[in-house]
Amino acid sequence: MDDAAYNELVSSLTPYEEAGGVKTYTNTVSLACPACEEPFDDLVVCRDEFDSLELSKVMDLCVSTHDGNVLLFTHQ
Structure with missing residues (x-):
C-alpha cells in the first residue's frame, strides 16, 4: 500500500487503542x-518486528503491508 492510500485510509478511521507496537x-x-x-x-x-495478538x-x-508494517483488516 502506498503512502497516499495509507494516509487516506488511516485519516478516515477512528483510533481505538495503542499498546506497545x-x-x-x-x-x-x-x-x-x-x-x-x-x-x-x-x-x-x-x-514491531515481532508482535503477539x-x-x-x-x-x-x-x-x-505499509512501510514495513503489517496491516491486519479484521472481518467479524
Whole structure:
C-alpha cells in the first residue's frame, strides 16, 4: 500500500487503542478492505518486528503491508 492510500485510509478511521507496537483503528464509516473489497471492522497495525495478538473472538483477516508494517483488516 502506498503512502497516499495509507494516509487516506488511516485519516478516515477512528483510533481505538495503542499498546506497545500495535495500534488499532475502528472502521466506523464502512470503508472497503483493500484486499477483499468488503467492509472491514478494525485495522490493526503491527509496527514491531515481532508482535503477539490475543484474539478474543474468531474472525477473518485480510493482510497488507505499509512501510514495513503489517496491516491486519479484521472481518467479524
